Amino acid sequence: DVKVTQSSRYLVKRTGEKVFLECVQDMDHENMFWYRQDPGLGLRLIYFSYDVKMKEKGDIPEGYSVSREKKERFSLILESASTNQTSMYLCASISRGNYGYTFGSGTRLTVV
Amino acid sequence: QKEVEQNSGPLSVPEGAIASLNCTYSDRVSQSFFWYRQYSGKSPELIMSIYSNGDKEDGRFTAQLNKASQYVSLLIRDSQPSDSATYLCAVIQDTGFQKLVFGTGTRLLVSP
Numbered sequence: 001d002v003k004v005t006q007s008s009r010y011l012v013k014r015t016g017e018k019v020f021l022e023c024v025q026d027m028d029h030e031n032m033f034w035y036r037q038d039p040g041l042g043l044r045l046i047y048f049s050y051d052v053k054m055k056e057k058g059d060i061p062e063g064y065s066v067s068r069e070k071k072e073r074f075s076l077i078l079e080s081a082s083t084n085q086t087s088m089y090l091c092a093s094i095s096r097g098n099y100g101y102t103f104g105s106g107t108r109l110t111v112v
Numbered sequence: 113q114k115e116v117e118q119n120s121g122p123l124s125v126p127e128g129a130i131a132s133l134n135c136t137y138s139d140r141v142s143q144s145f146f147w148y149r150q151y152s153g154k155s156p157e158l159i160m161s162i163y164s165n166g167d168k169e170d171g172r173f174t175a176q177l178n179k180a181s182q183y184v185s186l187l188i189r190d191s192q193p194s195d196s197a198t199y200l201c202a203v204i205q206d207t208g209f210q211k212l213v214f215g216t217g218t219r220l221l222v223s224p
Contacts, residue, residue, distance in 0.1 A: 031210055042216035094210055103155040
């Protein structure tokens with residue numbers, strides 16, 4: 001089975017901190033995605049990457065950046081965490097030509 | 113208008129009944145449709161995909177697609193309490209980058 005691993009299940013950070021969320025997949029997938037999920041708003045796309053060092057903004061990129069230095073790893077960075085970034089963050093990957101996303105287990109981030 | 117719309121529920125059905133979950137989408141060019149199941153506190157898991165008009169069956173699950181009316185539905189036969197979860201409808205927004213747009217989900221409750 002494809003495995004998508006997110007480094008932390010729960011995270012508590014202070015306002016203004018720089019936060020790194022890591023995601024690693026083990027199936028050589030080209031495309032990787034970061035979503036956040038909030039009650040009543042569903043999953044919203046933050047950023048995605050279709051190749052090493054290639055990235056595209058999603059629907060809500062403000063306050064976030066990403067890094068993809070290796071094919072298997074896609075990092076989400078909160079440059080200066082704010083309370084409105086408290087959310088569940090979900091990483092997903094997919095191979096080109098296959099439309100079934102595989103999600104990681106998610107990181108529940110609380111910014112205090 | 114939201115791109116993918118679902119009734120938030122909860123939809124309550126007794127054990128053994130058929131649960132019917134519905135989803136409408138706004139983009140007429142959408143070609144690929146997915147149903148994900150998400151248990152509370154967990155990440156979404158893919159349960160069905162459908163690309164052509166008509167029905168697609170997989171075990172107790174049947175996905176139905178009507179592109180002319182722009183809706184997709186999921187039927188769960190012989191519903192079990194373990195089916196209690198939130199069901200997310202998703203539509204490919206960009207076939208090049210394989211971006212999925214999600215509905216906000218319908219919560220299903222199956223009572224014993």
